[in-house]
Amino acid sequence: MRISQLSAASGVPIPTIKYYLREGLLPQGEQTAATRAEYGETHLRRLRLIRALLEVGRLPVASIGKIVAAVEDEETPVHQMLGTAHYALATPVEIDPDDTEQRAARERVDHLITGLGWNVAPEAPTRDELAQVLVRLDQLGMPATEESLRFYADLLMRLVAEHEMGKIPLNGPRETAVESLVVGTVLYGKVFDVIRRLAQESESARVLGA
Amino acid sequence: MRISQLSAASGVPIPTIKYYLREGLLPQGEQTAATRAEYGETHLRRLRLIRALLEVGRLPVASIGKIVAAVEDEETPVHQMLGTAHYALATPVEIDPDDTEQRAARERVDHLITGLGWNVAPEAPTRDELAQVLVRLDQLGMPATEESLRFYADLLMRLVAEHEMGKIPLNGPRETAVESLVVGTVLYGKVFDVIRRLAQESESARVLGA
Numbered sequence: 001m002r003i004s005q006l007s008a009a010s011g012v013p014i015p016t017i018k019y020y021l022r023e024g025l026l027p028q029g030e031q032t033a034a035t036r037a038e039y040g041e042t043h044l045r046r047l048r049l050i051r052a053l054l055e056v057g058r059l060p061v062a063s064i065g066k067i068v069a070a071v072e073d074e075e076t077p078v079h080q081m082l083g084t085a086h087y088a089l090a091t092p093v094e095i096d097p098d099d100t101e102q103r104a105a106r107e108r109v110d111h112l113i114t115g116l117g118w119n120v121a122p123e124a125p126t127r128d129e130l131a132q133v134l135v136r137l138d139q140l141g142m143p144a145t146e147e148s149l150r151f152y153a154d155l156l157m158r159l160v161a162e163h164e165m166g167k168i169p170l171n172g173p174r175e176t177a178v179e180s181l182v183v184g185t186v187l188y189g190k191v192f193d194v195i196r197r198l199a200q201e202s203e204s205a206r207v208l209g210a
Numbered sequence: 211m212r213i214s215q216l217s218a219a220s221g222v223p224i225p226t227i228k229y230y231l232r233e234g235l236l237p238q239g240e241q242t243a244a245t246r247a248e249y250g251e252t253h254l255r256r257l258r259l260i261r262a263l264l265e266v267g268r269l270p271v272a273s274i275g276k277i278v279a280a281v282e283d284e285e286t287p288v289h290q291m292l293g294t295a296h297y298a299l300a301t302p303v304e305i306d307p308d309d310t311e312q313r314a315a316r317e318r319v320d321h322l323i324t325g326l327g328w329n330v331a332p333e334a335p336t337r338d339e340l341a342q343v344l345v346r347l348d349q350l351g352m353p354a355t356e357e358s359l360r361f362y363a364d365l366l367m368r369l370v371a372e373h374e375m376g377k378i379p380l381n382g383p384r385e386t387a388v389e390s391l392v393v394g395t396v397l398y399g400k401v402f403d404v405i406r407r408l409a410q411e412s413e414s415a416r417v418l419g420a
Contacts, residue, residue, distance in 0.1 A: 048346075051346075079415070133400045153409070187346055187352075191340065191359070192403075193403070194343065198328060203370050207375055208288065
């Protein structure tokens with residue numbers, strides 16, 4: 001299809017599509033004439049992925065670029081590709097090792113992960129992300145106890161193991177595996193967050209008798 | 211304390227504190243001389259809340275302003291105040307009633323909530339938020355089934371009812387109740403999201419044998 005048709009099918013304006021092409025988020029179409037290129041289903045699918053990550057995940061374009069690069073580099077093994085895509089979803093956070101409070105929080109995170117027996121790389125950005133939230137909770141006088149963190153961890157591991165990982169098609173095309181991981185993480189993360197807020201409203205109405 | 215001491219105690223630069231004062235996010239200090247004001251524990255606590263919402267919650271300043279206004283207006287009953295604060299946490303989403311796909315998604319959300327017997331206002335912004343994610347999942351060919359949504363809903367309601375709502379001090383000062391709700395929603399929402407991604411990495415390493 002032509003770029004105008006791709007725009008109509010995806011709902012993404014032509015200048016935006018051209019921007020994604022320039023930034024390398026979208027692969028070039030097949031050149032059929034000097035000023036004409038042909039686009040296919042891959043482009044449409046990729047555009048939908050980009051829009052979902054931007055609008056639902058609110059991911060910066062740079063993070064989307066890293067995910068797309070991991071998909072397109074066929075030399076990267078599947079596990080590593082999934083790791084790259086996964087790490088791109090983390091909010092960049094810097095823990096200052098000279099700050100006693102931050103270092104202590106990071107140690108609590110490491111201790112928690114070791115205690116759970118989870119297999120998480122020492123350089124995983126998620127460790128610092130969790131440490132940052134623990135510092136904030138401490139400062140607000142609402143510290144997270146080890147017990148409550150373990151409760152959440154057990155619940156979420158059951159969810160991930162039983163309901164999420166099994167759905168990632170590891171034997172199909174690379175793009176499908178990453179897409180499934182990213183969509184699962186970001187979009188189902190959002191589903192989770194919104195349903196939790198719906199439950200809070202309902203439970204609040206019940207408790208406060210409104 | 212003086213503004214310089216408030217800055218040192220909170221780690222927030224003086225110009226930023228002045229900006230929060232101008233925007234009404236932070237109440238004015240007690241004027242002790244023409245160019246001197248005195249700040250107290252309330253200011254320090256409020257500053258920590260603002261920083262947590264900005265840095266961990268990534269909430270826009272306008273949403274934080276709405277939360278602060280609900281706390282400060284003593285005429286608003288507690289349940290309504292909590293509702294206002296809660297709705298300010300939603301990502302604004304517009305569902306187009308002329309778009310068949312979006313309208314169908316919104317109907318699925320309404321049907322789900324009715325089926326669960328949850329007490330959620332018809333105008334709750336969370337309804338459209340969830341509908342938007344369902345549309346994206348459909349477009350990406352990974353639709354959320356009613357069964358999986360119900361599974362998540364049951365799990366999250368148990369969590370909210372047993373582990374979250376009980377912690378909100380409804381009989382104390384207004385600010386403490388809202389703070390507790392907002393911090394619980396945003397910061398524990400983040401704790402949840404990060405622990406889920408840690409579980410995904412660990413489970414992915416186990417399944418892929420890395």
